[in-house]
Amino acid sequence: MPPPAQFVFRGPIQRRDRVAVCGYHGWQDWYIGSTARWRGVPEAVRNLTHTFPYNDLDARETLLQQYPAEFAAVILEPMNVIEPAPGYLAGVKDLTQRHGAVLIFDETVTGFRYANGGAQEFFGVTPDLATFGKGMANGYPLSAIAGRGDIMKLMEEIFFLHVWWRDLSLAAALATLEKLLARTRGRGRGSQWETLRLAVEGQIEQHQLSEWLGVSGHPSWTFLTLKDAPGCTTLESKTLLMQELLLRGVLWIGSHNMSYAHAQEDIDQLTAAYDAAFSLLRQAIESGRPQALFAL
Ligand SMILES: Cc1ncc(COP(=O)(O)O)c(C=O)c1O
Numbered sequence: 376m377p378p379p380a381q382f383v384f385r386g387p388i389q390r391r392d393r394v395a396v397c398g399y400h401g402w403q404d405w406y407i408g409s410t411a412r413w414r415g416v417p418e419a420v421r422n423l424t425h426t427f428p429y430n431d432l433d434a435r436e437t438l439l440q441q442y443p444a445e446f447a448a449v450i451l452e453p454m455n456v457i458e459p460a461p462g463y464l465a466g467v468k469d470l471t472q473r474h475g476a477v478l479i480f481d482e483t484v485t486g487f488r489y490a491n492g493g494a495q496e497f498f499g500v501t502p503d504l505a506t507f508g509k510g511m512a513n514g515y516p517l518s519a520i521a522g523r524g525d526i527m528k529l530m531e532e533i534f535f536l537h538v539w540w541r542d543l544s545l546a547a548a549l550a551t552l553e554k555l556l557a558r559t560r561g562r563g564r565g566s567q568w569e570t571l572r573l574a575v576e577g578q579i580e581q582h583q584l585s586e587w588l589g590v591s592g593h594p595s596w597t598f599l600t601l602k603d604a605p606g607c608t609t610l611e612s613k614t615l616l617m618q619e620l621l622l623r624g625v626l627w628i629g630s631h632n633m634s635y636a637h638a639q640e641d642i643d644q645l646t647a648a649y650d651a652a653f654s655l656l657r658q659a660i661e662s663g664r665p666q667a668l669f670a671l
Contacts, residue, residue, distance in 0.1 A: 391444065391445055391446060391447035391475075392445065392447060393423050393425060393445045393446045394423060394424050394425070394446070394447060394448050394450060395424075395425050395427050395438055395439065395446055395448070395449040395450070395476075396409055396424055396425070396426055396427070396450050396451070397426065397428065397450070397451035397452070398429075398451050398455060398481055399452065399481075400450060400452075401483075404417070404420045405420060405423070406424065408420050408421035408424055409421065409424040409425070425438055429451070430459060430460045430463050432463065432466045432467070432470065435449075435470055436470055439470065439471075439474045439476070443474075444474075446474060446476040447476060448476055448478070448479055448504075449467065449471045449476050449478050449479065450479040450480075451480065451481065452480075452482075452483075452484070452485070453480045453481075453485060453494035453500070454489075454494055454498075454592075454593065455484070455592070455596075455598075456591050456592055456598050456600065457591060458591075459498065464498050464500040468500055468501075468502065477503045477504060478502040478503045478504070479502055479503065479504045479505065479506065479522075480493070480504075480505045480506075481505075481506050482495070482505045482506060482507050483507065483508040483518070484509055485497075485593075485596070486505065486508070486509075486510065487507070487510040487511050487551075487555055488509075488510050488562070488593075488595045488596060489562070489595060489596075490562070491552075491555055493507070497563070497593075502522065503522050504520060504521070504522030504523065504526055504527075505520070505521055505522055506518065506520050507519045507520070507521065510551070510634075511548050511551065511552070512545075512547040512548040512551055513547060513548075513550075513551040513634075515543065515544040515547035515548070516541075516544050517545065517547070517548050554635070558635060560635065562593075562594060562595045562633075563593065563595075566594055566595075567639070567642070568594040568595055568633040569594040571597070571631060571633070571645070571646070572590050572592075572594055572631075574642070574646050575590050575646065575649060576589075576590050578646065578650060578653055581653075582654060582656070583657065584657060584660075586602070587601060587602045587603070587607075587660070588600070588601055588602075588612075588656075592630070594633070595632075595633050596630065596632055597630065597631045597633075598631075599616070599629050599630070601629075604660045605660070605663065606660065606662075606663025606665070607659050607660045607665045611659070611666065612656055612659070612660075612665070613629060614669065615655060615659055615669070616629075616652045616656060618669065618670055619651055619652035620645075620648050622670070623644070623647070623648035623651065624644065624648075625644065625645055625648050631645075655668055
């Protein structure tokens with residue numbers, strides 16, 4: 376018996392099962408099956424997700440050409456650690472459209488952060504769909520998907536619901552968005568958040584660590600990038616930095632997710648902690664015995 380008319384799948388992505396991914400997109404089977412930690416994910420699912428490297432349009436083209444008319448969607452974080460090369464995001468959009476697939480920007484982090492309109496506003500490239508979360512409700516559990524009307528209409532044929540669905544998060548999102556709309560303080564170049572990036576860059580230079588340590592990303596979401604040094608692996612450097620920052624009251628995983636709640640004194644506390652931590656890191660690299668500096 377054919378399915379009832381309202382459950383018949385329509386639209387351009389009919390009968391396409393493959394997804395091309397670039398970035399981190401969560402723990403569900405369709406994504407995590409493409410990573411090294413795929414245990415429990417059926418092979419049939421794993422085979423449908425393909426990764427592609429960032430900032431490499433040729434690799435993207437090759438992948439899409441490998442399975443003509445089989446890719447339903449291309450999903451990527453528009454930016455995380457590295458800036459998109461000039462024309463990269465527009466190129467991804469063009470390529471995706473030419474292959475008849477749907478372009479999704481995963482703006483779980485960049486949404487409401489790079490700009491109120493997310494990375495798509497910041498870079499001036501609009502995808503077909505975009506996902507949002509995190510900053511949208513200022514930490515309350517909420518996520519959203521938005522995009523082209525004809526694709527969004529298909530949601531009527533997709534069941535989604537969960538136990539912890541609460542309206543409290545919607546109220547938090549409304550309050551957050553009102554505040555974000557009212558803020559005029561910058562988040563990009565020249566903003567207070569960029570002063571943090573510049574300060575940390577200066578400290579890295581001052582402690583002569585530039586060979587192994589750097590800062591990258593948008594001022595609202597920067598990362599310390601670490602490399603293996605002779606006698607001190609990336610993991611050892613990170614362990615040492617984490618230890619020293621924790622000792623100084625900073626919970627640290629290597630990135631700076633800035634928010635309007637951060638005041639100058641928070642930035643000062645962080646840079647003071649970095650000063651001490653970088654000094655120890657330099658010592659660890661010079662001595663080649665980082666483990667001797669571990670507190671435990
Ligand atoms: C870019 C990006 N996409 C997706 C996710 C996953 O979100 P969730 O755990 O709510 O599925 C994350 C979470 O860290 C993320 O950073």
